[in-house]
Amino acid sequence: MRERDPALPTTRQPRASLRRSSHSIDVIVLTPRGRQLSVLCLRATDPRARERWHLPSDRSVADEGMEATARRLVHDATGVDPTWLEQVGAFADAAEPTLTPQSGHPAESELSVAYAAVIPKAEDRSSGEQAWFVVHEPPVLPPRQRVMLEAALAAIRQRVDYAPIAFRLLPELFTLSELQRMYELLLGRRLHKASFRRALAAAQLVTPTDEWRSEGRGRPAQYYRFTPRASGAAARSVRFDLL
C-alpha cells in the first residue's frame, strides 16, 4: 500500500497525511464507570440533529496504519492513550439484494474496520459533544456502528481470559476484590470468589506485596501485583467459567 499504486484507476493521491480512504476506522472506547462498563459516543456535529450519536471514526488513514489511526482517535477524544487495543473486524452494511436505501455509517464509507479500546478511567469530558453511555443502554447509533459495538463487547469477553485486559485497567497495585470486580465488569456477569482466587493462584498471574489497603469498613485487603508468565505460555490458561 501507499506511494506506488500504478494499477489504480484513480487520480494520484496527495502523498502525506489526510488522504481520505473508502474505508473508515471506528473505535469502541470502553471504560469502567461505577459498576458498569461504558462506551464513548460523540454527538453529531450537525446542529439540526443533536440527538444523533456516533462512535469515534476517521476516514483519513494517514500513512500511519489502522491501529495507529485507532490509537489517535482514542487520544483525540479522551486525552489518554488506550491501555489495550485490538481489532474487532471489518463491517459493511448488509447487502439487501433489492434495496439498501442509505448508509448505516455516518461517514458513508463502504467499509469500517472496528477497534475495541479500553482506558483505565475517563476524565469526564462530557462537553456536550461527547458522553459515556452504559454499554447496554447506548444511544441510537447508525446501524453499522450498533453492530460493531455488540461485536466489540463479544470480542472483549472472548479475549479477557487470555489477554491482560483487566490488569491494564487497574493501577500497578490492586486488591483481588478489585481485580475480580474488573473481570466481572468486562465479562458482564458475576464470578465465584473462591474459584476466582484458586484460578488466579493456579495460573500464577499475580503475586502479593507488603502493601495493604485500609479504607472504609471491613478488613484491610492485601495489594497484589500483576506478574505475567515470561513468554512461556501461562502455567494454566486461566479458565474463568466460574460462578
Next chain:
Amino acid sequence: MRERDPALPTTRQPRASLRRSSHSIDVIVLTPRGRQLSVLCLRATDPRARERWHLPSDRSVADEGMEATARRLVHDATGVDPTWLEQVGAFADAAEPTLTPQSGHPAESELSVAYAAVIPKAEDRSSGEQAWFVVHEPPVLPPRQRVMLEAALAAIRQRVDYAPIAFRLLPELFTLSELQRMYELLLGRRLHKASFRRALAAAQLVTPTDEWRSEGRGRPAQYYRFTPRASGAAARSVRFDLL
C-alpha cells in the same frame, strides 16, 4: 454504502458490478485432504513469475457485500459453495514509520478483508493454475496473505468448539471416528477418544441412527447424525480440552 455517496470527493462510480474498491476480499479456502488440512492457492498469471502464488482475491466488491464476494471467490475457484464461511479480520501492511517499499498484497490494495472458508472435499482441479497445499507447508505467499493464512487457522481453531464447522465437512451420516478425525484435522492435534465421546454425549450434539458402516477390516461403526440443540444454547458448551 452504495448509490448515494454525495460526500465523497471521488468521481461518480458506475452503478453496477465490477467496481474496483481500494480494498480486497481474500479467501483462505480450506479442505481436508488425507490426514492434513490443505489451503487453496493460485499461481501468478504473470508467466515470468510462475513460482509466485497467492490466495483467491478480488477487488470488485460488486454491490454484493463482502461475504457474497468471498462466497463467489470460492465458487469460481472450486466449483462448489463453501459449507462454512466466516470473516477473519482486516489486514493492511505494517506501517513502517520510515519506509514501506512495496505492497504485501498482489492486488496492491490498501486493505484486505480475510475470510476463512471450508469445503467438504475438493474435486482435484490442480490445473496448474491452482493447487492445494498442506497448511503448514504453504508456498511463498505475499507477506500480508501469509499473515492472513495464519490468522485464519487460529480463528478456525478458536471457533471449532462453538460452530458446527466439523459437521459441515462431513456427510449427513458419519461415524464418531470420522467426526473425531475431522476435529483433529481442524484443531491440528490429537484428541482423547473416550473423553471426546463423553463430551459429545454431554452436549447432545449427535444422535445414533440404525445405519452401520462395514468396510475394511475392523468392527462396523454406527452412523450418527448431527442434531443441533434448537436455538437454546448448547446443553454444554462442548469443551474439547481433551487429551
Next chain:
DNA sequence: TCAATAGTGTCTGTTAGACATTATGGA
C-alpha cells in the same frame, strides 16, 4: 488365529461451585 477398528468400563487426580468459618478493621 491375527490384525484392525469400534465402543465401553473403571479408576484416579483435579477442579468448579457451594457453603461455612475465621480474620480484621470501622462505626
Next chain:
DNA sequence: TCCATAATGTCTAACAGACACTATTGA
C-alpha cells in the same frame, strides 16, 4: 457490640485423561 469486607477451609459432584477391556469384522 455490630457490621462490612477480606480471606481461607472443607465438602461434593462432575469431569478429564489414562488404561484396559470387550466386540466385531476381514484377511
